[in-house]
Structures are given as C-alpha cells and as structure tokens.
Amino acid sequence: MAFFFSPLPQSGDTPLLFLPGWGFDARLLHLFKLYHGKTLILPDSFVDPSCFEEELLLFLHKEKVGKMAIVGWSMGAQLGLGFAAAHPGRIAALDLVAMRGSWPRQDIEVIKEGLSRDFRGFMSEFYRKCFLGYRAAYKEFTLALQDDYLQKNDRKKLVAGLDYLRHFRLPPSLPAGIPVKIIHGRKDVVAPVSNMARLPGAACEIMPHSGHMVLLDMEIS
Numbered sequence: 569m570a571f572f573f574s575p576l577p578q579s580g581d582t583p584l585l586f587l588p589g590w591g592f593d594a595r596l597l598h599l600f601k602l603y604h605g606k607t608l609i610l611p612d613s614f615v616d617p618s619c620f621e622e623e624l625l626l627f628l629h630k631e632k633v634g635k636m637a638i639v640g641w642s643m644g645a646q647l648g649l650g651f652a653a654a655h656p657g658r659i660a661a662l663d664l665v666a667m668r669g670s671w672p673r674q675d676i677e678v679i680k681e682g683l684s685r686d687f688r689g690f691m692s693e694f695y696r697k698c699f700l701g702y703r704a705a706y707k708e709f710t711l712a713l714q715d716d717y718l719q720k721n722d723r724k725k726l727v728a729g730l731d732y733l734r735h736f737r738l739p740p741s742l743p744a745g746i747p748v749k750i751i752h753g754r755k756d757v758v759a760p761v762s763n764m765a766r767l768p769g770a771a772c773e774i775m776p777h778s779g780h781m782v783l784l785d786m787e788i789s
Contacts, residue, residue: 569613569620571627577607582635582660585609585624589642589666590729591694591721599712600705600784609636616725617732620647621654628658635660641783642666642759643729646736649765656743665751666758666780669765671733679730688718697757701779742769751786753778 577583584606588594594610597603609627611620628636637660640648645667652659682690695714699706742748748770754761758780766772778785 569611569616569623571609571624572612573631574608574610581607582637583607583609583633584637584639585648587611587615587638587640587644587648589644589698590733591691591717591726592642592698593717595713596709596783599708602783603639609633614721614725615644615647616728617643617647618728621651624651625655634658637661637663639663639665640667642780643733645765646733649739650736652743652746652748653739656746659743659746661747661749662743663749663751664765664767664770665786666753666756666782667750667765668733668759668763669738670736670763671730673734676730676734680727683723683726687723691718691721694758698780700757701753701755701777702781702784705781705784738765738767742767747771749773751775751782753780753782753785755779756782 573583584603586594586597586603586608588596588611593614597608635658638648638652640646640663645664648662649664652662692714695709696706699709748767750765750767750770750772752761752764752774754774754776756779761774775782775785
C-alpha cells in the first residue's frame with residue numbers, strides 16, 4: 569500500500585488524512601462526495617496495519633508534509649490514534665469516528681471463523697450491518713463498490729487487521745496539544761455505543777440517529 573494526494577495540495581494547505589475501516593478503502597469518500605474541496609491524503613488500497621506507519625512516514629517525508637489532520641473511521645480510528653500518539657508533532661487535529669475502545673478476543677475469533685467458512689457471504693453481511701439505517705447509501709455501495717471489494721479484498725490482510733484490532737490498546741493519555749474529537753452513532757451495531765472509546769480530554773459527540781456509517785451524517789468543516 570501507499571498514499572497519494574487528492575487533489576494536489578495548494579500552498580499553505582493543511583491536508584487531511586482519511587483512514588478507512590476494516591474491509592473498506594478510501595473510495596467511500598468519492599462515492600459519497602465526502603470532504604469535497606479538501607486536500608486529502610488517501611491510501612491507495614485497503615489499509616495494511618503491518619506497514620501503515622512506515623508507508624505513511626515515507627509519504628510525509630517525500631512530500632514534505634508538515635502537519636496534517638486525521639479522520640479515522642472504525643479501524644482507521646485506531647490507526648490514526650496510534651500514529652498521533654507516536655508522532656504528535658505531525659498532527660493538527662484528530663477525529664475518531666465509530667471507534668471501539670477494544671475488541672474482545674472471542675469476537676475476533678468469530679469473525680475469522682466466518683471469513684474461513686463463507687468469505688463472500690460473511691463480508692456481504694458485514695457490509696450490510698455497516699450500512700444499517702442508510703438504505704439509499706447501501707444501494708449505492710452495492711452497485712458501485714461491493715462486488716469489487718469482494719473480489720479484491722485480501723484475506724490475509726483482513727486477518728492481519730483483525731489481529732491488529734485484538735491487540736490494540738488505548739493510550740494512557742491523549743497526545744498533548746492535539747484537538748481530539750470522538751464521533752459515534754447511537755444506533756451503531758458494529759461498534760455499539762457501549763463499546764465506544766472513552767478518552768479523558770477528548771470532545772465527544774454521540775449522534776442519536778446514526779449507525780456505523782456516521783461519516784455520512786457528520787458536518788464537514
């Protein structure tokens with residue numbers, strides 16, 4: 569995996585890094601016209617936690633990026649938080665969207681078993697759950713991206729993502745001086761609000777009618 573600008577930055581821009589969730593890629597933004605007009609840094613494929621940090625640091629060095637904002641959604645929020653904790657001087661702001669504080673081992677094992685038993689059926693059902701409450705958006709997703717996702721998602725990378733989630737732990741404190749906001753949907757069934765990450769010092773917004781695709785309900789500033 570690698571990263572790219574979309575569109576190319578203008579002088580003085582603070583780019584925004586978008587990190588998608590497990591089983592998704594950054595094409596979601598274009599499909600639903602999110603963050604239009606922003607200078608974005610996007611992964612060029614499904615995110616691989618094993619090389620994410622190294623590849624991002626290489627990109628930032630090559631492109632001479634100073635500070636950036638991060639929006640991490642679902643697993644992307646864990647990745648964004650971990651990167652911000654390790655490299656706070658590179659972060660202007662951090663939004664953690666639909667993020668679980670932890671994933672129990674037994675839940676991860678159930679997902680792995682489902683992938684092994686019926687990959688296509690399991691992932692199709694997972695995508696359906698992600699879009700619960702978003703019927704029109706789910707139809708757009710199934711028409712535009714789902715079949716491609718089912719063909720191109722690498723099972724080893726998905727399992728690596730699950731192992732990353734199982735071992736992820738919240739940092740003891742937030743990176744100093746970085747505005748951090750947690751955004752969560754009260755109707756999320758993938759990351760239930762009862763499992764929402766809780767970080768002292770972070771702003772928090774729970775959207776009462778939103779599900780896991782709370783991204784589609786957020787005000788983009």
